[in-house]
Amino acid sequence: MGLFTDIKDSISRAADRLFATDTQKRIGIYGPPNAGKTTLANRIARDWTGDAIGPESHVPHETRRARRKENVEIKRNGQSVSIDIVDTPGVTTKVDYNEFLEYDMEEEDAVRRSREATEGVAEAMHWLREDVDGVIYVLDSTDDPFTQVNTMLVGIIESQNLPVLIFANKIDLEESNVTRIENAFPQHETVELSALEGQNMDEVYDKIAEYFG
Structure with a gap:
C-alpha cells in the first residue's frame, strides 16, 4: 500500500504543477556545498528586489536551513516571470564535523554545525520532493561534476519532471x-556565469524567464 500511495501522491503533485493556474512559482536553488548557491540567490534577489536572502561564507554548509525570497519579478524581452527563490542547503552524502575544525571552530561548535548541516540536507530533499516547481542547479565550474551527489540529485529532479537549468x-x-x-x-542546457562578479547575468535572466515563465 505504501508504494501505491507514494506513486499516487507523486502523480497528484505532478498534475498540480502541470495544471496550476497560480503564476507564482517556487524555484529551488540546488547543488553541492560551496558551489555559490547563496551568492547567486543574493545576486538575483538584489538585482530585482534590492534585498539579499542570506549571509555568504567560504565555510561549507553556511546555509543550514532553506531560505525563501518571495515575489521576485524578472522582466526580460517583454516577458515577465514572478518567482519565489528558495535557497537550499548544499546537498552531500556525508557531513563530517572535522570539516569545520579546519576553520578554527571549537569541537563543540563543529559538532553542532555538522548536525545542523545534516538536518539541512534532509530539509533540502523535502523541498525538492514536495515544494518546488523548478530547479536552478548550481555547480562550481572549477570542480569535477562527475560525483555521486550530482548524479543523484539531477536524477531525482528528472524523476520529478521538474524544469531545470x-x-x-x-x-x-x-x-x-x-x-x-x-x-x-x-x-540539460548549461549556462555559465560568475555570481560573485555578476558575469553573464543577462543570459541567466533570459534563461530563467524562458524556462520558468
Missing part, C-alpha cells in the same frame, strides 16, 4: 572548465 558558476576563476559540466549533463 544547470548553471556553471565561478567562471571568473582560472581553473574554470564549463565544458566538463556540459559533458556531464548533456541532456
Whole structure:
C-alpha cells in the first residue's frame, strides 16, 4: 500500500504543477556545498528586489536551513516571470564535523554545525520532493561534476519532471572548465556565469524567464 500511495501522491503533485493556474512559482536553488548557491540567490534577489536572502561564507554548509525570497519579478524581452527563490542547503552524502575544525571552530561548535548541516540536507530533499516547481542547479565550474551527489540529485529532479537549468558558476576563476559540466549533463542546457562578479547575468535572466515563465 505504501508504494501505491507514494506513486499516487507523486502523480497528484505532478498534475498540480502541470495544471496550476497560480503564476507564482517556487524555484529551488540546488547543488553541492560551496558551489555559490547563496551568492547567486543574493545576486538575483538584489538585482530585482534590492534585498539579499542570506549571509555568504567560504565555510561549507553556511546555509543550514532553506531560505525563501518571495515575489521576485524578472522582466526580460517583454516577458515577465514572478518567482519565489528558495535557497537550499548544499546537498552531500556525508557531513563530517572535522570539516569545520579546519576553520578554527571549537569541537563543540563543529559538532553542532555538522548536525545542523545534516538536518539541512534532509530539509533540502523535502523541498525538492514536495515544494518546488523548478530547479536552478548550481555547480562550481572549477570542480569535477562527475560525483555521486550530482548524479543523484539531477536524477531525482528528472524523476520529478521538474524544469531545470544547470548553471556553471565561478567562471571568473582560472581553473574554470564549463565544458566538463556540459559533458556531464548533456541532456540539460548549461549556462555559465560568475555570481560573485555578476558575469553573464543577462543570459541567466533570459534563461530563467524562458524556462520558468
